Amino acid sequence: MYENITTNVFDHRRYADIGRLVELKKRKGITISLAFPTYNEEANIASEIEVVRRAMVQQYPLLDEVVVIDSGSTDKTREIARYVGADAYLAENILPELGPARGKGENLWKSLHVLKGDIIVWADADIENFHPKFVYGLVGPLLENEDLLFVKAFYERPLLVGGDLLGTGGGRVTEIFVRPAFGCFYPELALLFQPCAGEYAGRRSLLENLPFSMGYGVETGLLIDIYERFGIDVIGQVNLDKRIHRNQNIENLGKMSFEIMHTLMNRLQKSGRIDMNSKMRKNFVRAKLDENDIQFLDETVQIGERPAMASIPAYKERRKSCRKWSWSGTVKPYKIASV
Numbered sequence: 001m002y003e004n005i006t007t008n009v010f011d012h013r014r015y016a017d018i019g020r021l022v023e024l025k026k027r028k029g030i031t032i033s034l035a036f037p038t039y040n041e042e043a044n045i046a047s048e049i050e051v052v053r054r055a056m057v058q059q060y061p062l063l064d065e066v067v068v069i070d071s072g073s074t075d076k077t078r079e080i081a082r083y084v085g086a087d088a089y090l091a092e093n094i095l096p097e098l099g100p101a102r103g104k105g106e107n108l109w110k111s112l113h114v115l116k117g118d119i120i121v122w123a124d125a126d127i128e129n130f131h132p133k134f135v136y137g138l139v140g141p142l143l144e145n146e147d148l149l150f151v152k153a154f155y156e157r158p159l160l161v162g163g164d165l166l167g168t169g170g171g172r173v174t175e176i177f178v179r180p181a182f183g184c185f186y187p188e189l190a191l192l193f194q195p196c197a198g199e200y201a202g203r204r205s206l207l208e209n210l211p212f213s214m215g216y217g218v219e220t221g222l223l224i225d226i227y228e229r230f231g232i233d234v235i236g237q238v239n240l241d242k243r244i245h246r247n248q249n250i251e252n253l254g255k256m257s258f259e260i261m262h263t264l265m266n267r268l269q270k271s272g273r274i275d276m277n278s279k280m281r282k283n284f285v286r287a288k289l290d291e292n293d294i295q296f297l298d299e300t301v302q303i304g305e306r307p308a309m310a311s312i313p314a315y316k317e318r319r320k321s322c323r324k325w326s327w328s329g330t331v332k333p334y335k336i337a338s339v
Helices: 002-007 018-028 045-059 075-081 105-113 134-145 170-186 218-230 248-271 313-320
Strands: 010-011 033-038 066-070 085-090 119-122 148-156 157-163 166-171 200-205 235-242 283-290 293-300
Touching: 010 134, 018 119, 018 134, 033 105, 045 066, 045 075, 045 134, 066 075, 075 085, 075 283, 085 105, 105 218, 105 313, 119 134, 119 283, 134 148, 134 200, 134 235, 134 248, 148 218, 170 248, 170 283, 218 235, 218 248, 248 283
Parallel strands: 010 235, 033 066, 033 119, 066 085, 148 235
Antiparallel strands: 119 200, 148 200, 157 166, 283 293
C-alpha cells in the first residue's frame, strides 16, 4: 500500500525548466487551461494572474488560457482580473438553465464548461506567496507520465495567529477531520499529504466524467471517486514547499467540515461501505455565546452535487468547437488606479 503512494511523489524543482515542458506539450499536442475560483479576492487576484501570464504565457507558452470563475464578488475581483488579461466569468451565467447554485465546487464544475484545455489546472486565489511553481509543478507530472490522471499539491501550511505566522498549524480541517475519516474508510487516501489542497490538475477526460460536490466537499469527493474507479496509482503529488494564504476562522471551518461530511457519507453510502438508516440534516446547526447571550444558529450550506459534465448536452455541443485551438492573449500592465 505504501509503495504506490511514494512512487508518485514529485518535487516542483524537477519542472522548473518551463521551456522543456512547452516542448513536451507541443510534442503531445496538448492544451492547458488554468482557472481560479474566486469570491471577493481583489487583494491577490491581480498578482497571481500577472505571475502566471508573465512566466507561462508571455515568456513560455505553457498555458493556453487563464480564467477566473467568480461566485458573485461584491468587490472588484472580476474587473481586476479582466484588466490584467484573464477572462472572467460570473458562475451564475454559465449553464443558467441548470439552476442557480454557489460554492467552490460549483465554480470548478462550471469551469469545465468554459475552459478548452486538455489539462485543467485549478489554484486558489488567496495565495500570498504565489509563484509559477504552483502551476508548472502540477502540470509537469501529467506531461511526463501518461499513467497519471490527477495531481495534487502539498506544502507547508503556516498558520496566522494574532498577527504572528506560525511555521505549522494550517490544514486544520484535513488533520482533524478528513485524514481521520480517510483512515477509517480509505486508508490509502489518508496517506496523501494534503488531500484538501486547493491546487491540483487533472486530465479533462477524467474530470468531465466525475460528479462535483458544489461546496467544500469537492476535493474529498473527487479523490474518493478517482480512487474507487482507478486506484491510487493514477494520483500524483507535488511538493510546492510553502503556501501562505488567508486562514479561515473556526466558524467557517465548522461549516466546511459539515459540507465535507455530507460528501463523504454520500460516497460511503453509494459504495455500500455503510448503511444510512436516516437522512442527514441539510442545515448546519450550532450554538454561539455572544456577550452572555446564547444564540442557536441554523445555517444554510452547500451540500448539493452536479452530475458529470460529460452528461450535459450543452457541454457536448461546446466541446465540438473546442477540439483544436490556441490562445493569443496579450499581457497588460496592472495599475490599480486605472480600474
